[in-house]
Amino acid sequence: MGQQIESALRESMQRVVVLLVNFLPGLVAFLLAVVVLMLVGAVLAFLLRKILTALRFDERLASRQTPGAVTNVSEWSPANSPTLLVSRVVWWACLLVGIAIGISAFNVSVSDTPTVALLFLPYLTHLVGAALLLIVGTLLARFLARSVLIGAVNAQLQYARFLSLGVKWLMFVLTAAMAIDHLGIGGNVVVLAFGILFGGIVLTLALAIGLGSRDLVSRSIEKSMDRPATNSPQDITFVPTETPPVPPLRHF
Amino acid sequence: MSTTPVLQTPANMDASPSPCDLLTLVCLPSLTSEALDATLANLRVAMATQPLLVVTPDAVPPSAEGGSLRILSHRPSAPTHGAWIPTAADYLNAWAVAREHRPGVVLLLGPDCATVSPATLRLLAAGAASKHDLVLPRYPVGPHDALFNSAILYPLTRALFSHHVRFPLPIDAALSPRMCERLATAAQRLTAAGQGEALLWPVANAAVAGYSVFDVAGEKRLLPAPNADDVNALIANVAGSLFADVEAKAAFWQRARLAMSPSRVTDYATEATAHDPNALDLAPMIQSFRNAYTNLRELWSLVLPPNSLLALKKLSLAPAETFRMPDALWARTVYDFLLAYRLRTINRGHLLGALTPLYLGWVASHIRLVGGDAKVAEQHIEEVAAAFEGDKPYLVARWRWPDRFNP
Numbered sequence: 009m010g011q012q013i014e015s016a017l018r019e020s021m022q023r024v025v026v027l028l029v030n031f032l033p034g035l036v037a038f039l040l041a042v043v044v045l046m047l048v049g050a051v052l053a054f055l056l057r058k059i060l061t062a063l064r065f066d067e068r069l070a071s072r073q074t075p076g077a078v079t080n081v082s083e084w085s086p087a088n089s090p091t092l093l094v095s096r097v098v099w100w101a102c103l104l105v106g107i108a109i110g111i112s113a114f115n116v117s118v119s120d121t122p123t124v125a126l127l128f129l130p131y132l133t134h135l136v137g138a139a140l141l142l143i144v145g146t147l148l149a150r151f152l153a154r155s156v157l158i159g160a161v162n163a164q165l166q167y168a169r170f171l172s173l174g175v176k177w178l179m180f181v182l183t184a185a186m187a188i189d190h191l192g193i194g195g196n197v198v199v200l201a202f203g204i205l206f207g208g209i210v211l212t213l214a215l216a217i218g219l220g221s222r223d224l225v226s227r228s229i230e231k232s233m234d235r236p237a238t239n240s241p242q243d244i245t246f247v248p249t250e251t252p253p254v255p256p257l258r259h260f
Numbered sequence: 261m262s263t264t265p266v267l268q269t270p271a272n273m274d275a276s277p278s279p280c281d282l283l284t285l286v287c288l289p290s291l292t293s294e295a296l297d298a299t300l301a302n303l304r305v306a307m308a309t310q311p312l313l314v315v316t317p318d319a320v321p322p323s324a325e326g327g328s329l330r331i332l333s334h335r336p337s338a339p340t341h342g343a344w345i346p347t348a349a350d351y352l353n354a355w356a357v358a359r360e361h362r363p364g365v366v367l368l369l370g371p372d373c374a375t376v377s378p379a380t381l382r383l384l385a386a387g388a389a390s391k392h393d394l395v396l397p398r399y400p401v402g403p404h405d406a407l408f409n410s411a412i413l414y415p416l417t418r419a420l421f422s423h424h425v426r427f428p429l430p431i432d433a434a435l436s437p438r439m440c441e442r443l444a445t446a447a448q449r450l451t452a453a454g455q456g457e458a459l460l461w462p463v464a465n466a467a468v469a470g471y472s473v474f475d476v477a478g479e480k481r482l483l484p485a486p487n488a489d490d491v492n493a494l495i496a497n498v499a500g501s502l503f504a505d506v507e508a509k510a511a512f513w514q515r516a517r518l519a520m521s522p523s524r525v526t527d528y529a530t531e532a533t534a535h536d537p538n539a540l541d542l543a544p545m546i547q548s549f550r551n552a553y554t555n556l557r558e559l560w561s562l563v564l565p566p567n568s569l570l571a572l573k574k575l576s577l578a579p580a581e582t583f584r585m586p587d588a589l590w591a592r593t594v595y596d597f598l599l600a601y602r603l604r605t606i607n608r609g610h611l612l613g614a615l616t617p618l619y620l621g622w623v624a625s626h627i628r629l630v631g632g633d634a635k636v637a638e639q640h641i642e643e644v645a646a647a648f649e650g651d652k653p654y655l656v657a658r659w660r661w662p663d664r665f666n667p
């Protein structure tokens with residue numbers, strides 16, 4: 009009995025060791041690919057930074073763009089330097105390529121362990137994609153919300169903040185739905201929930217704007233309904249109006 | 261009722277026209293044939309004995325030339341876009357002709373120049389011929405006109421570049437050849453980048469170069485209106501251009517003691533508004549400012565210190581009858597926005613958009629204070645400019661040490 013237990017334990021231990029031995033080269037290959045590509049990326053980024061600095065890339069780009077414009081590359085760059093942006097993009101691209109190569113190397117080396125390959129690896133790549141989607145979506149939501157807020161305030165809309173919040177949440181919901189869909193979680197439930205939420209927000213905004221401008225619409229309809237009755241030539245009675253001219257303001 | 265403009269002659273300049281042998285180059289924008297005829301007639305009256313070379317992008321009628329006046333139809337090397345004031349492309353084109361003909365004075369006239377009087381033309385040309393590098397006209401404006409200039413352009417230029425030039429973004433200008441060349445060099449950088457429509461700031465350029473600047477009181481002229489329908493975009497464009505220019509010239513204006521050019525003119529030529537000032541309803545403007553405070557408070561808090569925010573809160577709660585933005589608060593607000601522009605605290609497009617409601621608040625306060633009185637308006641504008649000058653050390657200190665504690 010004891011011998012059987014001992015033998016069973018030894019066999020399972022042996023299986024664990026074999027599994028670990030199969031797994032380790034893949035892990036080493038993954039780490040090696042990431043480290044090598046990181047180093048390559050760092051060298052490339054360094055060289056690129058030196059070359060662009062020598063070419064006065066930032067100054068040339070700045071002279072081609074309108075100050076304060078939303079489309080300015082420097083507005084989006086770290087430390088307002090497009091050179092730094094380019095070099096960092098190159099470094100991160102190399103890192104991502106390294107991760108992709110590492111994952112494929114890992115996949116090959118542990119292909120005889122289908123459970124890990126099927127469940128873990130696809131998620132790793134999808135997780136990176138979903139994280140990127142979330143980051144970009146959040147940045148875009150904040151930017152658009154501010155743009156809408158300022159534009160609405162300058163257009164003297166009373167519900168500027170509400171409009172801005174609506175746009176922000178629309179973007180958040182859209183981004184979250186895209187990220188979850190990218191991860192393959194939930195399937196149709198996510199699409200359905202997104203449709204309901206998105207439609208709900210749009211309907212709320214439409215109702216808010218419609219109710220806010222109710223008086224304006226009713227006045228406009230009243231005017232258009234009154235017009236045919238007073239348009240016949242015999243009914244026209246000219247009433248001179250003496251509204252004083254409003255003094256104009258000239259900003260420039 | 262309008263105040264008769266007083267044509268003032270610079271103290272160190274002859275009242276008589278410039279020397280006869282000095283060629284004056286006059287650069288005109290595209291005009292209708294009637295407007296061209298009127299402009300040429302005014303030029304003949306203004307400078308009858310002087311050799312004149314008039315450059316126009318339009319076709320020249322054969323009968324237009326005569327006497328000392330020559331006309332040249334010139335295809336501009338940099339495409340112009342018919343802007344409401346001369347832009348980088350116009351300065352560059354003026355220099356392209358000036359380099360070829362070597363004039364003593366370059367007279368750059370803006371749109372609707374047919375309404376510039378001969379007396380103003382004579383003063384401009386005489387000023388530039390009297391060794392002044394940049395001579396700008398100061399046209400009479402009503403208390404409700406040129407408000408953005410009164411709120412930001414004039415006070416900021418005066419405080420930072422120490423020149424009492426009432427309209428630093430000129431419609432017309434007289435330039436010495438070296439001033440024209442300097443402006444063309446600045447314009448070249450912009451036009452090469454496809455920004456021929458960009459604005460140039462001649463006063464700041466002249467100040468940095470150490471050139472002499474002079475402004476003369478001109479007679480009433482039709483002030484061209486900007487093409488843009490969107491005032492918010494226009495305000496952001498002009499303010500952005502000025503802020504960028506100030507940022508580029510920071511090394512100059514940060515000098516501890518710039519010699520302030522003396523204010524030669526104490527009585528600005530102004531004209532009263534033709535309309536009843538009480539007819540202007542300020543309530544929507546004030547309500548708009550309150551709405552902006554409610555919605556943009558969080559955004560402003562990224563740019564303005566707590567003191568300014570508190571003052572703005574008080575202002576937003578003030579009744580319409582006592583709505584008054586203190587000059588010191590306005591000066592500090594503009595400086596803080598300028599600092600945020602430099603530090604890129606928030607996106608620059610957003611920053612300039614967030615400045616617009618504050619400016620409209622200042623406009624409401626200004627109009628409430630001055631009503632329709634042109635003299636009171638000028639006095640208030642001078643007080644605002646003085647507030648900007650008084651607060652300049654704050655700007656310099658925070659420009660150098662932006663992270664210093666700022667209550």
